[in-house]
Amino acid sequence: MNIIQSKKKIILILFFSIILMVATAFTYYISDYYHADTNAIAALNSTKSYSVENTAESVTFTPKINQSSTGIIIYPGAKVEAESYSVLASKLAENGYTTVIAKMPFNLGFFGTNKADQIIGNHTEINSWVIGGHSLGGVFASEYALNHQEKIKGVIYLAAYPSSNVSQATFQSLSIRGSLDNLTSAEDISNNVDKFPTNTTFITIIGGNHYNFGDYGVQKEDNNSTITRKEQQQQTINAIIKFTKNL
Template sequence: MKAVWKKILSGMVIIFFIFIGLFAWYINDDYDATDEALIALESNEKVTVFEGDPLRFYPKNEEAEIGIIFYPGGKVEEEAYAPLMQSLAEEGYAVFLADMPFGLAVFDINAAESIMAEHPEISQWYVAGHSLGGSMAAIFASNAVEELAGLILLASYSTADLSQTHLPVLSLYGSEDHVLNQEKVEEYRSKLPENHDEIIIAGGNHAQFGNYGIQKGDGESLISAEEQQRITVQEIIQFINEQKTNH
């Protein structure tokens, strides 16, 4: 009997270490920020960048009243979004780029909560995210509707039901995105408020909301990452300005 239990225990130990090995491989098989993205981590004449968790991008010589908290895509190094964050900060927003455990926002859905608490000087908050990060941001938003001015989804969708709320939602994705599950977009569109804004960026794909190279399974973009991000910033500015007008 002891021999049987010894074999069972030995087998469980082997399975455990195989699982740990596979998990370690999975979380380390991520998308790294490009050199171009890393350059955007440096302060310039318009934006001051503060290192830490979260990475913070502040407009220079301006007191930002609007804050945007960004959840990175799954297994994408958060620094990959620095160019997009810097461009948003240049428009006068305080931008906070969250560092997710194991590169997966699912492990810290409420990351925005502590950021908001630590920055009472911000009067209006938007939570945003790319891909998996967007879905997790939507879950956070569903539990913090009264504290937020809006939700921004980049190549993402909401599994949380926001349909009965008045939360403004902007959904952006590229026409050449082959990573985003379009069936899920259709299925979960009813989870968004009826008056949400949905914009398809002509020629854009999944990965070019960040700067981390080509993503497996993605479509070939017909525009540059710079152009896709320029359009994204333009749409976000318009979206936020609309909320100002409505209030």
Template sequence: MKRKITYILLGITLLLVVLFLGFFTWSQQTYKPSSELYTLIDESEIQYEDDWIIFNQHSTTKLGIVLYPGAKVEPEAYSYYGQQLAEKGYLVAIPNVRFNFALLDSSKATKIIESYPSVEKWIIGGHSLGGVAAAKFAYDHPKKVDGVFLLGSYTSEGNDFSKTMTPILSLYAEKDGLTTVGKINETKELLSRNATIHEIKGGNHAQFGVYGFQKGDNEAAISVKKQQDEMVSVTSEWINEIK
């Protein structure tokens, strides 16, 4: 009987190891920044500190932004958006996250916030599942976060902001094949009473970053630069309204 139990436990252990290795291998098959990114931003402008990309870290800004990447998307893919926001006068950090899934590392913003004590206000957001993770962090740490922005993303039922006045910006794209317009409409009731919702006409899911086409997405009707510039414009206007 003891031998049988031993074999069962060994079998379970081996199965878990195989499943983990399979997941790990899959999680490393990431969406890398496309060559188009480097026509929008000089690669030398992408600076690293600890395990996140950082823009404008030497400024005296009082407002910081943390941007969680979408699932399996490398942080560099959001560099143009981050750099453009930094030019507006904000510190911007885009972290590496565990197994390339922000939901598995949603507390990462804590380390970033603690690294820049001179920054007085923090806004957190993310793309796709990165936005779900950002909303979770904001919901769990309301005293650390002064606003939430969602890029082709939403907040889950476990993080219901509907009874709060948390400033939230929801940017979604008309042709998004992953976080569809239907998904945005289904979840908007979970947003706060101080939410701004903006549709990017002709935009798609992948162009919330700059990493090329993503399986399951629809083809965009506008250029990636046009979508990114609209994101920057709407985000910066929203920040000016809430800061």
């Protein structure tokens, strides 16, 4: 084997070693995610108020009575199992809103920004849509709304803010964060306030934190809340219902 062939072989070995290392690191990264807790799992059972359909693509909560013509789509936070938002979705369904939690590839919204397309297409009975997301899920929900303004009437940012400027968008928005959130700070919101739609309502839940919007245990680096998860979610639900009624 001459020197040139030997160098080529070394380069190929190095190349495939790097690919293997990246693939291994990515596999480890996506395998470490937050799982839905027992409260979230319990909310997946259909009740007299709503029915639940849990598929590989989404979790759908359909009201059995007083169904609104407005539907709500939820994009989960990064590395958070979709079912973790079942309690929040079930309460919205109890109030008449068909609510669909999108399941993201690898639990990362980056790979499923357009998941709402299929959801909207599957529910022709819904006349208008509101899309929301938690943390990074809110970023990608905002991106979807920006690119599909003809479909979306409102955007809900849960401990989130837009990465792109949507200040001139046609949709209205609702921003909700906990005062003790250590992952999406008040400074994060204020530094990006000009990116929000002109017609945005900002709400801070006193004593709330980052992870209490879902039901997946305790999130690393977040502060503990001084109100219960149930209290934070109820305030969130009340704000969302008020928001959607005023669209």
